[in-house]
Amino acid sequence: xxxxxxxxxxxxxxxxxxxxxxxxxxxxxxxxxxxxxxxxxxxxxxxxxxxxxxxxxxxxxxxxxxxxxxxxxxxxxxxxxxxxxxxxxxxxxxxxxxxxxxxxxxxxxxxxxxxxxxxxxxxxxxxxxxxxxxxxxxxxxxxxx
Numbered sequence: 001x002x003x004x005x006x007x008x009x010x011x012x013x014x015x016x017x018x019x020x021x022x023x024x025x026x027x028x029x030x031x032x033x034x035x036x037x038x039x040x041x042x043x044x045x046x047x048x049x050x051x052x053x054x055x056x057x058x059x060x061x062x063x064x065x066x067x068x069x070x071x072x073x074x075x076x077x078x079x080x081x082x083x084x085x086x087x088x089x090x091x092x093x094x095x096x097x098x099x100x101x102x103x104x105x106x107x108x109x110x111x112x113x114x115x116x117x118x119x120x121x122x123x124x125x126x127x128x129x130x131x132x133x134x135x136x137x138x139x140x141x142x143x144x145x
Contacts, residue, residue, distance in 0.1 A: 004090055005053065005088070008050075014083075021041075027082065033110075035108060038106075039106040039107075040075065040106040054076065055069065058072055059097070062101060064103045072106065075105075
């Protein structure tokens with residue numbers, strides 16, 4: 001791919017909410033959830049407003065070291081790998097980004113401990129009395145029966 005790569009939140013596939021000091025992102029299809037703090041959370045907040053490039057993120061960071069671009073690119077690639085953001089080539093979007101504050105290497109934590117609960121289909125996975133129950137295997141719950 002030639003040209004500038006933009007990154008945008010993959011909105012239809014997930015839900016996200018900001019709390020006191022972190023943003024939690026839940027991916028519906030995988031049942032994984034993600035914790036974004038500090039720089040990762042600030043980048044996510046900017047992505048909520050518009051697709052961004054690596055250089056726009058680095059330029060909005062104070063005292064970014066020479067390795068900042070590669071660290072931002074690695075972080076964005078993790079988001080892409082987990083289907084939280086998508087890549088857009090040559091997107092027509094303004095490059096002005098509100099300050100991200102002092103540079104910190106962006107990172108996220110991935111959790112899968114609630115996968116079965118998040119993927120459970122409480123409408124279709126019921127026992128004989130109609131009470132919800134979890135699917136018996138580790139895969140996504142089946143569709144309507």
